[in-house]
Structure formats: structure tokens, C-alpha cells
Amino acid sequence: MDATPRSIRPHIALFGRRNVGKSSLINALTGQKIALVSDTPGTTTDPVYKNMELLPLGPVVLIDTAGLDDVGDLGRLRVEASRQVLRRTDLALVVLEPGPSLQETERELLDTLRHGRTPFLVVVNKCDTGEIPASLRQELASLGLTPIPVSAVTGAGIEELRARHIQNKLKDFDAGTILGDLVQPGDVVILVVPIDLAAPKGRLILPQVQTIRDLLDADCISIVAKERELRAALDALKRPPALVVTDSQAFHKVAGDVPRGVPFTSFSVLFARYKGDLNAYLEGIRSLRHLKPGSRILVAESCTHHQVADDIGRVKIPRWMRQAYGGDLQFEFCQGAALPADLRSFQLVVQCGGCMVNRRTVLDHIAACQAAGVPITNYGILIAHLHGVLEEAIKPFGLTLDQG
Numbered sequence: 001m002d003a004t005p006r007s008i009r010p011h012i013a014l015f016g017r018r019n020v021g022k023s024s025l026i027n028a029l030t031g032q033k034i035a036l037v038s039d040t041p042g043t044t045t046d047p048v049y050k051n052m053e054l055l056p057l058g059p060v061v062l063i064d065t066a067g068l069d070d071v072g073d074l075g076r077l078r079v080e081a082s083r084q085v086l087r088r089t090d091l092a093l094v095v096l097e098p099g100p101s102l103q104e105t106e107r108e109l110l111d112t113l114r115h116g117r118t119p120f121l122v123v124v125n126k127c128d129t130g131e132i133p134a135s136l137r138q139e140l141a142s143l144g145l146t147p148i149p150v151s152a153v154t155g156a157g158i159e160e161l162r163a164r165h166i167q168n169k170l171k172d173f174d175a176g177t178i179l180g181d182l183v184q185p186g187d188v189v190i191l192v193v194p195i196d197l198a199a200p201k202g203r204l205i206l207p208q209v210q211t212i213r214d215l216l217d218a219d220c221i222s223i224v225a226k227e228r229e230l231r232a233a234l235d236a237l238k239r240p241p242a243l244v245v246t247d248s249q250a251f252h253k254v255a256g257d258v259p260r261g262v263p264f265t266s267f268s269v270l271f272a273r274y275k276g277d278l279n280a281y282l283e284g285i286r287s288l289r290h291l292k293p294g295s296r297i298l299v300a301e302s303c304t305h306h307q308v309a310d311d312i313g314r315v316k317i318p319r320w321m322r323q324a325y326g327g328d329l330q331f332e333f334c335q336g337a338a339l340p341a342d343l344r345s346f347q348l349v350v351q352c353g354g355c356m357v358n359r360r361t362v363l364d365h366i367a368a369c370q371a372a373g374v375p376i377t378n379y380g381i382l383i384a385h386l387h388g389v390l391e392e393a394i395k396p397f398g399l400t401l402d403q404g
């Protein structure tokens with residue numbers, strides 16, 4: 001908890017053929033020997049994530065990947081893993097060598113990037129061995145691209161790449177605000193945090209900490225109280241708070257104590273909005289009425305956490321869903337940052353909160369579901385709905401479950 005969470009750092013990934021110097025470039029950019037370098041093609045086999053302070057930008061995640069031209073059965077798996085990284089990247093660095101022309105895999109990658117939305121830069125490494133050939137420059141120019149010459153070995157161009165090009169490309173990167181758009185400077189916001197057996201010892205969980213930080217950034221005052229002290233907290237104020245945010249579990253109790261006219265919502269709704277797309281998730285909730293016996297539901301967990309006896313995704317959600325919509329629902333589970341390639345056989349995807357992955361990853365899942373015509377919602381929104389509190393919790397956003 002000491003460092004900026006990885007999930008809100010911009011993810012910068014390097015892609016290119018084997019041996020072009022991707023790992024060397026990571027080392028040159030950070031000034032540290034963090035990635036393994038050798039002249040044997042295929043040195044990097046799995047994506048390597050590294051939290052870094054990339055000055056002057058600040059905290060980022062740098063991702064080294066395996067070469068896109070790897071061959072053989074294993075090679076193909078590595079290429080697929082590199083492609084998956086692209087789907088959660090906020091800035092892609094395409095690394096080339098000063099050869100006469102682009103190679104097949106490089107053309108394909110540039111084609112994908114030019115037609116997608118991920119910002120990218122084209123970097124030609126090893127410029128100590130010679131200038132960028134005019135033919136390569138022309139080929140790139142015909143695609144509307146200007147290469148940035150660098151040398152990971154001599155350090156030429158590295159400062160320019162880091163301080164100017166990467167900085168420029170990421171200047172619009174926005175980790176977003178959790179509730180900064182709902183409050184005014186000086187507002188008092190009450191956060192209701194139950195401390196029960198499930199609460200981790202000696203600390204708060206990341207969403208609670210992030211919300212407090214977000215309120216400080218918005219020049220607001222946060223009051224943190226357990227549900228039992230909420231009334232006393234309200235009594236201590238001269239005027240009603242601008243907003244009350246509660247853990248979903250305590251929603252009913254809190255609803256009884258919040259004065260009329262004071263908007264209140266849950267952390268799960270705030271984070272569904274912040275990490276995903278609240279409107280898409282509400283569409284998923286509206287689709288629940290179409291569930292039938294035998295409907296297949298995919299529960300997507302982004303991290304491979306240790307399974308506990310009463311696991312939310314594996315145990316509680318299926319149990320509550322079967323209670324609400326019938327015992328014949330079929331549940332499947334997937335883990336990791338990627339969804340299965342074919343989603344069409346599912347009637348619903350339930351995405352976890354994604355607290356360990358970046359927003360780009362979650363938005364990629366939403367886009368994949370929408371492309372397959374499969375509704376998607378997330379844990380927090382579904383649980384709020386199953387507990388009958390969603391309608392109330394989305395009111396501060398001017399939303400209702402009826403619309404759409």
C-alpha cells in the first residue's frame with residue numbers, strides 16, 4: 001500500500017520482433033538493469049510488468065513482451081500473450097531496427113494500431129549502427145508515421161523519447177476521478193465503512209483509501225465512520241453532508257439513517273463507474289429478466305486470488321443468482337486478464353471489480369462483450385441489485401433502472 005497502485009498507473013508496453021532491443025530499451029528508459037538482455041533472439045518469453053517512476057511523468061508500469069515474430073508452438077503462445085498485453089496498454093512503443101523495410105509482423109502490428117484507439121509511438125532502436133534507411137522512412141511516412149531514432153546502447157535519443165514523446169502521448173491519460181465530479185470544494189462527505197470480521201486487520205481496503213485520497217484532491221472533507229456511528233457523525237455536523245457513501249453491505253441500515261434529500265450511494269457504484277462503465281453494467285442488470293433455466297453466465301475474475309470458502313465470485317454470486325432467478329442457471333468461471341475468445345454462448349458476463357487491473361483492461365472486456373452482443377455487469381452492481389439497493393444507489397448519477 002506504500003506505492004501508487006499499479007491499477008491507476010499508465011501502462012506503457014514495448015512491442016517488436018525478437019532481438020530489436022525491447023528489453024535493452026526498458027533498461028535505458030529507466031536507467032536500471034531490470035530486463036534480461038542477450039543477443040539470442042527470444043530472450044524475453046513472458047510479459048514482464050515493472051512498476052517504475054518514469055521521470056518527469058511519474059509512476060507508470062513498463063511492460064516488456066516477447067518478440068512478435070516468435071515461431072513454433074511455444075512461440076505462437078508467446079506471440080498471443082504479447083497481443084493480449086496490447087489490449088490493456090495505454091501507450092504502445094513499437095520498436096524497430098534500422099532495416100530497409102518493415103517486416104510482415106511489424107506491418108500487421110502497425111495496421112492494428114493505426115485502426116485502433118491505443119496511442120503508440122514508432123521507435124527505431126540501434127541507431128548507433130547506422131541511420132534509418134530512407135526506404136524505411138518512406139514506408140513509415142506512407143502510413144503517416146514518423147520514427148523516433150534511439151540507441152539503447154549509447155543512450156542517444158532516450159531522453160527525448162522519455163521526456164518529450166512519451167510525455168506528450170500520455171498527457172491526456174487520465175486515471176479518472178472517483179467522485180470529484182459529484183462534489184464541490186469544501187463539501188463534507190461521509191464514508192461508511194463497516195468493520196466486521198471480513199475487514200482486513202489494521203488497514204482499510206484500496207477502494208476506501210482511494211476514495212479518501214480522491215476527496216482530498218477535490219478539496220473536500222471526509223468523515224469516515226462505521227454504520228453504527230453514522231447518526232452521531234450526522235449530528236456532529238452543522239449542515240447535512242453533500243454525499244454519503246457506504247459499503248453495500250450496510251446499505252439498508254445507512255438508508256434508514258441518511259436524512260431525506262442527502263444523496264447516498266455505495267462504493268461499488270462509484271467503482272463500477274471509475275473502473276468500468278456504469279451504463280453498460282446497468283444494461284446488464286436490465287437484461288436479467290431474459291435469463292431462463294439453463295442460461296449460461298460467465299463470472300470473470302481478473303486476478304488469481306486465493307479461493308476462500310465463501311468466495312464472492314465462485315460461491316456467493318451463483319447462490320444469490322440462483323435464489324433470485326432459479327436454480328438451473330449454469331455458471332462458468334474464468335481467471336486472468338483475458339476473457340474467453342468466444343463469448344456468444346453466454347447470456348451474461350459478470351466482471352469482478354477489477355481492483356488489480358487498469359481501467360483499459362476492464363473497458364476492453366466491456367467492448368468484447370458488446371461486440372459479441374452479450375450483456376455485461378459487475379460484481380458490485382449485481383450484488384447491489386440482488387440486495388435491492390441499486391435503484392437508490394444510482395440516483396445521485398441521475399440514472400434509473402427503468403430507462404433504456
Ligand SMILES: Nc1nc2c(ncn2[C@@H]2O[C@H](COP(=O)(O)OP(=O)(O)OP(=O)(O)O)[C@@H](O)[C@H]2O)c(=O)[nH]1
Pocket residue numbers: 016017018019020021022023024025036037038039040041042043044045065066067125126127128129150151152153154
Ligand atoms: N548496437 C546496438 N545493439 C543493441 C541496442 N539495443 C540492444 N542491442 C543488442 O541487441 C540484442 C538484443 O537485445 P534485447 O534487448 O535482448 O532485445 P529484445 O527485443 O528484448 O529481444 P527478445 O527478448 O529476444 O525479443 C542484445 O545483444 C543487445 O545488446 C542498440 O541500441 N544498439
Ligand SMILES: [Mg+2]
Pocket residue numbers: 022023024036037043044064065
Ligand atoms: Mg527481451
